Amino acid sequence: MAKQISDLKLGILGGGQLGRMLIQEAINYNLTTLILDPDTDAPCKHIANYFECGSITDFDTVYNFGKKADIITIEIEKVNIDALEQLEKEGKHVYPQARVIRLIQDKGVQKQFFKENDIPTAPFQLVNTKEDILNSDFAFPYILKQRRDGYDGKGVMKINNVAEVDNAFDAPCLIEQLVDFEKEIAVIVARNPNGDVKTFPMVEMEFNAEANLVEFLISPSTYPESVQHRAETIAKKIAAALNITGLLAVEMFITKDGEILVNELAPRPHNSGHHTIEGNYVSQFEQHLRSIFNLPLGDTRAVSNAVMINLLGEKNHNGVAKYSGLEKIMAIDGVYVHLYGKKYTKPFRKMGHITVVDQNRDAAIEKANYIKNTLKVIS
Known part of the structure; x- marks a missing residue:
């Protein structure tokens, strides 16, 4: 680009x-950041250079917001694609590209x-109604996804029987x-x-079965x-097939017979x-900025x-959120706290994350288990 990134x-x-x-x-690059979000108390509100409260699914709102920026990106896929496509036609850089977001929305x-x-990937069938589901020849149990x-x-729900x-x-x-x-893994x-x-090293994930959310993530993997x-x-094959600019997270399964399914x-x-x-030479957030501004990609080791x-x-x-046990976990070496600035808590809402780094993998996992049992978000 003719302009410097900070311009x-x-x-x-x-x-x-x-x-x-x-x-x-982005602050490290002296970038000017503009945020559009429907929540008047959004976590970004007080640190963005410009904050606009508005719908990210409304054509006019997204279109007029996008005209203010040089490059437009997303932090969630549920956005108005038609507006992004129009902005692309008018010369704005949208990364990931609107066509990529459209594909992934469905x-x-x-x-x-x-x-x-x-x-x-796992075998699948597309259905439109409950009647289609009843007429499916898929064997129980199976997974149903909107x-x-x-x-x-x-x-997402598991369907165990016809009832x-x-x-x-x-x-x-x-x-x-x-x-x-x-194991569930991601690249x-x-x-x-x-x-x-460039890819980041493969990571292993452990899920909270009740919330169906990642509870632990362990890096790097110990698989061969x-x-x-x-x-x-x-992951590289998918990025190339999409011709994507930016980051792409690829969630996968390793089956018990060693097959990898996306x-x-x-x-x-x-x-x-x-x-x-904290765990890699370059973070995913810096790498995303490097990607969309067409800069050299960083060291992912x-x-x-x-x-x-x-x-x-x-x-x-x-x-209103309160954090019980915060001082206790901060007394542990190698613990990094990231609170997301959300004023209100509710069951299973993502309120922050904690990263533990340690040269000893078992020690890192032991500390993580202590944190899980000690730090609580209450009201």
């Missing part, structure tokens, strides 16, 4: 924790993309074969407009190098990359073992 305005659709951490990195289209590009608007474990179809989503969905997996890949590509290489190769994509900084702030713990609102607590 450009970055517009971000969404003002939650991902936008907040992206701004924290989990059914995502799965068809996998099939068309020989990306390994094609649109599912996030953070929402819009449970009565409680199924009555909306366009996809039925997916239940994967008997050994984040970055790609700039020059076509330069051959397995990690296969996962990173799949689950879902996220074309932005992602929960599976938060550990990179891990500098230490890192465990990331999602800090979720406690059950039966709704109201």
Whole structure:
């Protein structure tokens, strides 16, 4: 670009924790940041150079906001694509590109993309109504996913028998074969407009079964190098097939027979990359900025073992957030606290994350378990 990065305005659709951490990195480059978010108390409100409260799904609001920026990016996929496409036609840089966001907004289209590009994924079937679900020949149990608007474990259910179809989503969905997996993993890949590509090392995830949210993330993986290489190769193949600019998080399963299956994509900084702030030479947020501003990509190697713990609102607590046990966990070496600036807590709401770094992997995991049992978000 003719202008220096510090002369450009970055517009971000969404003002939650991902936008907040992206701004924290953008400050190092003296970038001007503009945020659009419907929440008057959005986490980004007080640290952005410009904050606008408005709908990120309304054409006129997104279009007029985008005209103020040189480059537009997202922290959530549920945005108005038509407005972004119009901005692209008028010469604005939208990264990830509007066509990529459109594809990923619909989990059914995502799965068809996998099939068309020989990306390994679980067998699936697209359905539109409960009647379609009843007529499916998929064997029970299986996973049912809403094609649109599912996030953070929402819009996903396990169907164990025909009786449970009565409680199924009555909306366009996809039925997916239940994967008997050994581990859930993720690889984040970055790609700039020059076509330069780098992956972060594969990470392992452990989920909270009740909330269907990542509870622990452990980096780097201890799987054999051959397995990690296969996962990173799949992520690079997807990024190339999409011709994406920016970050792409690729969530995958390792089955008990060693097969790797792609689950879902996220074309932005992602929960599976938060550990990179302290655990890697370059963070996912800096790498995203490097990608969309067409700068050299950073060194993705891990500098230490890192465990990331999602800090979720406690059950039966709704109201102004209070953090119980914070001083206790801050007394531990190698603990880094990230609170997201959300005033109100509710059950399972993402309120922050904690990263533990330690040269000893077992010690890092032990500290993470202590933090999980000690630090609570209450009201």
